[in-house]
Amino acid sequence: MIILGYWNLRGYGQSIRLLLEYLQVEYQDKLYHENGEEWFGTDKKNLNTNFPNLPYVIDGDVVVTESKVIPIYIIKKFKRFDLIGQNVDGSYNQNEITYLQLQEILKELLDKLEAQARIPSFKEEKEKIFNEQFNITFEKIKKQLGNQEYLLGNLTYVDLYFYEVLRNFQLFYPKIQIFTEYLKRIENIPQIKEYIQTKENKTFIFDSMKDKYYY
Ligand SMILES: N[C@@H](CCC(=O)N[C@@H](CS)C(=O)NCC(=O)O)C(=O)O
Structure with missing residues (x-):
C-alpha cells in the first residue's frame, strides 16, 4: 500500500491526499506530530532516498519526495496521463x-x-x-x-x-x-466530497504555527 508521509497538517501534503482520494487509491496517511521526534529522530534518517523530506511517498521499494514530483509519480503509476495534461503516447499537448x-x-x-x-x-x-x-x-x-x-x-x-x-x-x-x-x-x-465529509482534517495549521501568521 502506498504510504504518504507528511506533518499532521494540510500544507504541501493536502493536494496529494486529494489526488489519492480522487483516484480511490488505498493509502496510509502517515501523519507526523509537530514535535518532529518521529520524523527527525528516526524516519528521516531511515527513509531510503538521498533526498529525505516531507511529504514523501513510499510505494514498495520506491521512495519519492518533492511535492511537485510525487503527483507525477502517482499519476504515471496509475496511467492517468490526462491528470497532468499529457497524451498517452507522449505526443505534444x-x-x-x-x-x-x-x-x-x-x-x-x-x-x-x-x-x-x-x-x-x-x-x-x-x-x-x-x-x-x-x-x-x-x-x-x-x-x-x-x-x-x-x-x-x-x-x-x-x-x-x-x-x-x-x-x-x-x-x-x-x-x-x-x-x-x-x-x-x-x-x-464524488470522491472529494466523500473525503471532505468523512476524513478531511479540519486543522489547517499547527497551533504552534498559528502564532506565525497574522489574520
Ligand atoms: N521542496 C520540497 C520542500 C519540502 C518542505 O519544505 N517540507 C517541509 C514541510 S512543508 C518540512 O518540514 N520538511 C521536513 C524536513 O525538512 O525534514 C517539496 O516541495 O516537497
Whole structure:
C-alpha cells in the first residue's frame, strides 16, 4: 500500500491526499506530530532516498519526495496521463505545458501569501495587498478558466492544487469570494466530497504555527 508521509497538517501534503482520494487509491496517511521526534529522530534518517523530506511517498521499494514530483509519480503509476495534461503516447499537448505553467504560478501565489501573512502589518493591510498583488494573478487564472469547468478543460492535478491554494486564501481572506463556483465544483466531485465529509482534517495549521501568521 502506498504510504504518504507528511506533518499532521494540510500544507504541501493536502493536494496529494486529494489526488489519492480522487483516484480511490488505498493509502496510509502517515501523519507526523509537530514535535518532529518521529520524523527527525528516526524516519528521516531511515527513509531510503538521498533526498529525505516531507511529504514523501513510499510505494514498495520506491521512495519519492518533492511535492511537485510525487503527483507525477502517482499519476504515471496509475496511467492517468490526462491528470497532468499529457497524451498517452507522449505526443505534444499544449495542456501539458500550461499545466506546468499553472503549477509554478499557483505555487508562487501560495508562497507569497504565506510570506505576507507572516508580516505583522498584514492584518491591517491585507485587503490592499490582495488588490495590489494577488488579484492580478487571480485575474489571469480567471482568463485561463474562462467558461471551462476546470483550468485545462478536463480535470487535472493542478485543479486539486488550485483548490488547496483557494482554501488557504479563504482562511486569510474569509470575506473575499473568489472562484466560488469552481470551488463548489471541485468539492462536488464524488470522491472529494466523500473525503471532505468523512476524513478531511479540519486543522489547517499547527497551533504552534498559528502564532506565525497574522489574520
Ligand atoms: N521542496 C520540497 C520542500 C519540502 C518542505 O519544505 N517540507 C517541509 C514541510 S512543508 C518540512 O518540514 N520538511 C521536513 C524536513 O525538512 O525534514 C517539496 O516541495 O516537497
